[in-house]
Amino acid sequence: MSRELPSLETETPATPLEERLVAYLDGELDAQESRAVEELLSRDPQARETLERLERAWHLLDALPRSEVGDQFTQSTLEMVTVAAEDEVRREAAGQPRRRIRRWLLGMSGAAAAALAGYLAAAAWTPDPNRVLLEDLPVIEDLDEYRQIDDIEFLRLLHKEGLFTQEAGDEG
């Protein structure tokens, strides 16, 4: 009993003919290749014999038993999967607050960015009240005196002659 037989890792190579015959038996050849094999089989008895032996050995495998599991297997597998599903749900639930905080932070950052953008846009498009105040400062400073002048036309004349802007320029 010292004869060496194919072990798990050694493989007997198949000849190209055997490879074609096996593919033919498995219905893996296209119509043209199948016709070529059939022609070969019709004229080569040795090829026919090889095919028959391959086929007979293959049919023997039909005798191999098929496993049938019991209810116990089904039950315990489903229980395992149920436990896995519950774990998954628990993990998801545990991960939810973190996700909520992340979502909240994201939302808040978005809102802050929107607010900043809004402020910048408003600043760009609306007049600066300080600038208006600065412009009117020469008048504001002497407002009491100007109020004593009843003639608005006289004041307009002074303004036209650049009195107020001149004063602002002198102070600036």
Add this chain to the structure above:
Amino acid sequence: MAITESSGERRALRDPDVRLMLEVRAGSAAAFEELMLRYQNRVVTVLEHLVGSRDQAEDLAQEVFLRVYRSRHKYHPDAKFSTWLFTIVNNVASNALRSQRRRREVTVGSTPSASSAECLDSMATAPSGQMPARQLDKAEMREVIRMALASLSERQRLAVLLCKFEEMSYAEIAEAMELSPQAIKSLLARARVNLRQLLEPYLQHGEFPGAGRKSGEDRPGDAAGPPGEPASPPTPDT
């Protein structure tokens, strides 16, 4: 579950397994149970022939179904469900067999157990006193075939099982085993040549080739072997 048009939806409509898996993906426990009931025997059968133990096959099958559940969101209905399932079977079995090999390496030094091919050989050469001339009964023949299958390489065995039991095409087997269809073609050809050589002595008359001979005589398979063929169990060309 939003299956958007295309081949996925068309396949889902045609293939009830794909439809069930899409329901599993959407969270249906009933669909998962239905899929399991459809496939559990097939998965255990393939695994039992791969690892050679019923108990281990059932443990591995449970792992397979657990992975199916955990990977449900990764499932796309582009391939047949069975192809996807047997890709998982292939991965789980490969891992288990790799671990087995490692354990075996660690325990080297103990008496090596006889390989399946050697067992076949021993059955064929059993002395006549122990093995009277008679037809093999079904159980014995099954055992011979099981051992012949077990003596193939792991890859050959899986390819044979998927081709024979699952009736998968070369393309589907290639997908499940993550090889090219051409590699599967070669693998299956080698497997079938090996099987033919291993089973040749039993093919003719279903008899133990050694029946009626005395121990130490010519290899009994010589008598039973077909003309023109070496009657002994195969010797690898490699």
